[in-house]
Amino acid sequence: MEQVINKVGFFINSPFHYYLYETTIDKLLEKGYNCDLIINDFLQFEDEWKEMYKSNLKFIESIERGDLEAYPCSLLINNSIKYLCVVSPYYFQQLALISVYNVRMVYGAGYGLEKESFNFSYWNVFFDKILNYGKYDYSRTNIYNSGVIVGNPKFDKWFNNEIDANLINKELGIDSSKKTLLYAPTYGQHSSIDEWLDRLIKVKGKYNIIIKLHHGTAHLMSEAYKKNKFISNFKIIKDDTTNTLDLLKVADLVMTDTSGLIYDSLLAKKKTIILNTRMSNNYLLKNKEANHLRKIVPSWNSDSDLLTNVEFILGENAIEHPEEESLLRDLFAFRDGCSSNRAAEAIIDTFQNPQENILRNDLKKKLKL
Structure with missing residues (x-):
């Protein structure tokens, strides 16, 4: 029997992702929403990536905060547990198994880079909401009104002179x-x-x-x-x-x-x-x-x-x-140190005011996802 946890999960492959999410997690916690980290433990079975998994695990264990827990992705799948909402930097095959609503937090601007073909790929359609930096990535990922421009949450610490x-x-x-x-x-x-x-x-x-x-x-x-x-x-x-x-x-x-x-x-x-x-x-x-x-x-x-x-x-x-x-x-639409608050509000809106994405639903049926 499927169980839905009324929390926001943040999918993490490496410490890079934690720094991507950190200020947004802080804002969600301030607003009374519980958050967890979801560790991609499937990487430990891939020879090329298992060392990154070990390093990521060690990093997560070193995070000194009592308001955040971390759980392996396989544990959720094996026990039919889903989060109300999962935030991730890109699509991965287990996403539908661990979440009700999916939010993408863009992690790179992409202009003129070889990575554009990945960042702006077809899989953006599987997200209920996409948190964009500005007009450039919004115009390339917004699908059926799924995009919202929030700025770059990671940079809030920079613009608020916290470094x-x-x-x-x-x-x-x-x-x-x-x-x-x-x-x-x-x-x-x-x-x-x-x-x-x-x-x-x-x-x-x-x-x-x-x-x-x-x-x-x-x-x-x-x-x-x-x-x-x-x-x-x-x-x-x-x-x-x-x-x-x-x-x-x-x-x-x-x-x-x-x-x-x-x-x-x-x-x-x-x-x-x-x-x-x-x-x-x-x-x-x-x-x-x-x-x-x-x-x-x-x-x-x-x-x-x-x-x-x-x-x-x-x-x-x-x-x-x-x-x-x-x-x-x-x-980058905003440089005011408030992007993480906009990101948190957009995440909350995803599951409080869900919007039917006809194109997404149709594709999921055709692809049997």
């Missing part, structure tokens, strides 16, 4: 006499690591360099050689257990590739560089939005002189591209 740069510098061991570079590449075939890491090693004596590993690079067996090279050459290496906003707070320059962190950096008003690769250069031939992004955000090719370029951009007064603010307005 202490002095404390972070002390914890990281930052040398105050040097500028700080944050290198945050994506993983897999679109990563800049193979083409740029040796160049970065050559300039490490002149700058504080923070390495922010993508959770793929941090945990996948196929990425182990990249991770080990970082460990052999750099002192400050952080993975998905660290909130990226903390690292952005102390960075003078952010270097990334096709990672969605490009937009976090722009939103934080940091000097930002896109590191091109042979793979991305091929992609640029076919993607006008990726080309347009690189007209707004400076990009360097792998045959360029990294030291000279870094020295130049750090010595240059901050000059915002005329189209940068327009891009940010399109991507």
Whole structure:
């Protein structure tokens, strides 16, 4: 017999997802709604992802708060337990088995990135509500009035000045006499690591360099050689257990590739560089939005002189591209520190005022979901 729990569950694969949800969970709790974390424990049976599962479990156990519990997804399924509402960053096959209502919390802006085909995929139709950053992602995911623009909840702490740069510098061991570079590449075939890491090693004596590993690079067996090279050459290496906003707070320059962190950096008003690769250069031939992004955000090719370029951009007064603010307005509708409250209100509205999604229901019947 099916049991429905009158709570909001938040599906979590990695600590990255916790930081995505954290401020929204806080707002829901303030409004009197109980919340739980739902751990994707199916990852432990996949060779490539089981290390990420172990790391995620250890991270969840380290969270010091008495108002939040965590349960494995398999436990819910095996006991026919559903949450009234489950929030997740994307669709997964067990979602229908553990929830009555489904809410997607978008986790990346996506403009001009190779990940657009994933972020804006067909599976968005299976969500009762989609929490969007701004007009750009709303126009691509809104299906039968399922979208609602809330802004970027993760950034509420940033806009409310809740991040202490002095404390972070002390914890990281930052040398105050040097500028700080944050290198945050994506993983897999679109990563800049193979083409740029040796160049970065050559300039490490002149700058504080923070390495922010993508959770793929941090945990996948196929990425182990990249991770080990970082460990052999750099002192400050952080993975998905660290909130990226903390690292952005102390960075003078952010270097990334096709990672969605490009937009976090722009939103934080940091000097930002896109590191091109042979793979991305091929992609640029076919993607006008990726080309347009690189007209707004400076990009360097792998045959360029990294030291000279870094020295130049750090010595240059901050000059915002005329189209940068327009891009940010399109991507992020709000920068007022209240996005998590809007997200919480939208989640509550999903199950308090449910709307029939005819297209969604029809597709579910056809696909037997």
